[in-house]
Amino acid sequence: MQLSDWQQLQRVLVVRLDNIGDIVMLTPALRALRQSLPDVHLTLLATPSGSQIAPLLPWINEVITHRPSWQDISNSMPHDPEREQALVTAIRTGKFDAALIFTSFTQSPHPPAYVCYQAGIPIRVGQSKEFGGAMLSHWVKPLSDVYHQVDRNLHLMESAGFTVDNRAMELQISAAVQESAGHILQDAGIDPSLPFIVLAPGASCDTRRYDGERFAAAMRSLSSKTGLPVVIVGSDKETVLAKYIMDTAQRYSIVSVMGRTSVPEMAAIIRSSHLVIANNSGPLHIADAFKRPTIALYSGADYEQQWRPRYALSRVLYRPVACSPCHLFKCPGKKECLDIPPDEIVRESIEVLQQQYGTASVTGLNEKQEVQMRPGQGEYQCAD
Numbered sequence: 001m002q003l004s005d006w007q008q009l010q011r012v013l014v015v016r017l018d019n020i021g022d023i024v025m026l027t028p029a030l031r032a033l034r035q036s037l038p039d040v041h042l043t044l045l046a047t048p049s050g051s052q053i054a055p056l057l058p059w060i061n062e063v064i065t066h067r068p069s070w071q072d073i074s075n076s077m078p079h080d081p082e083r084e085q086a087l088v089t090a091i092r093t094g095k096f097d098a099a100l101i102f103t104s105f106t107q108s109p110h111p112p113a114y115v116c117y118q119a120g121i122p123i124r125v126g127q128s129k130e131f132g133g134a135m136l137s138h139w140v141k142p143l144s145d146v147y148h149q150v151d152r153n154l155h156l157m158e159s160a161g162f163t164v165d166n167r168a169m170e171l172q173i174s175a176a177v178q179e180s181a182g183h184i185l186q187d188a189g190i191d192p193s194l195p196f197i198v199l200a201p202g203a204s205c206d207t208r209r210y211d212g213e214r215f216a217a218a219m220r221s222l223s224s225k226t227g228l229p230v231v232i233v234g235s236d237k238e239t240v241l242a243k244y245i246m247d248t249a250q251r252y253s254i255v256s257v258m259g260r261t262s263v264p265e266m267a268a269i270i271r272s273s274h275l276v277i278a279n280n281s282g283p284l285h286i287a288d289a290f291k292r293p294t295i296a297l298y299s300g301a302d303y304e305q306q307w308r309p310r311y312a313l314s315r316v317l318y319r320p321v322a323c324s325p326c327h328l329f330k331c332p333g334k335k336e337c338l339d340i341p342p343d344e345i346v347r348e349s350i351e352v353l354q355q356q357y358g359t360a361s362v363t364g365l366n367e368k369q370e371v372q373m374r375p376g377q378g379e380y381q382c383a384d
Contacts, residue, residue: 001161009097015045015112016102017068019204020282023050024289029153032164034059052263056171070111091119098123102153105145110135125160146305168311169289173268181268188255195274197230200283202238205329208280210297210338212241216248218342222349223253232256233266288312293356295349300324300337313356315348
């Protein structure tokens with residue numbers, strides 16, 4: 001297809017049925033789509049999880065939410081053909097002219113393409129290694145698996161006839177959301193105008209989660225050495241993990257807002273932070289979108305080059321193992337790929353803070369000092 005063909009359309013469905021971080025990595029494609037088609041009605045088909053980031057995507061007009069049976073990794077969803085027919089009906093009601101189907105390299109575009117086929121969408125664009133008959137009207141051959149997910153998304157766009165001028169991820173937070181996030185921090189005892197560290201200890205599966213006890217040891221030491229408080233973020237499903245980290249760390253300058261924020265508010269807190277420490281998860285990609293300095297605890301479940309931060313100053317910590325990438329959701333071993341000592345996290349964090357803000361030394365600060373650094377000031381100013 002040529003861009004001129006797309007410009008004749010009125011309604012386009014963008015399909016990305018996955019987690020929050022996957023939607024964040026879709027933002028360059030959404031922005032390019034809107035720039036090329038300023039008047040088209042764009043609808044995002046997303047999972048309940050992924051749809052939570054939608055308020056930060058100014059390029060879309062509407063969101064359809066669905067939990068797809070073909071991505072049920074637990075095989076726990078009941079057999080319910082009526083649920084699938086309801087999705088077909090919802091999409092048919094949208095009277096879409098085309099569907100752009102985005103997937104990761106392990107996912108097939110053919111199930112959602114079949115849904116779009118049944119819903120009467122004539123143009124169905126997706127990329128796959130496997131032949132899928134007539135499910136895709138435009139079959140794009142994918143890049144090699146070693147490419148980053150952002151590049152995979154943009155490869156689909158460029159193959160479909162779009163021009164991409166900006167490959168950076170982007171999220172837009174309103175002043176109201178940023179203000180709300182500031183109130184949440186203040187209620188937790190954190191001055192949002194002063195520097196703080198964000199810890200996001202959760203992840204979508206166990207294989208990607210660094211050990212909670214080690215996180216606690218690292219945060220206790222890091223807060224002690226820098227004088228910076230640590231704010232734990234995440235979903236309400238991870239509050240037990242946050243409590244464990246705080247209790248183990250003896251609540252040493254560590255607070256949790258986990259489960260107390262919306263996803264946009266969590267993103268706003270990440271945006272205000274001076275350092276983000278996270279597993280391979282949604283907060284990691286949000287931090288990258290805002291170019292926040294980042295320490296990534298990276299599991300060997302996936303290729304590092306597919307998901308790692310690319311736009312922020314970052315350090316990716318992992319241990320090479322023979323079983324990587326395993327693509328498993330639960331490690332049958334002892335997660336040797338995440339066998340990273342807490343001291344290494346602390347050392348790398350301090351080095352990243354020094355490099356980002358231009359200070360000669362972060363060490364020597366303690367919790368009794370008033371830290372007055374602002375983003376972009378270039379140094380820490382401490383008053384005893």
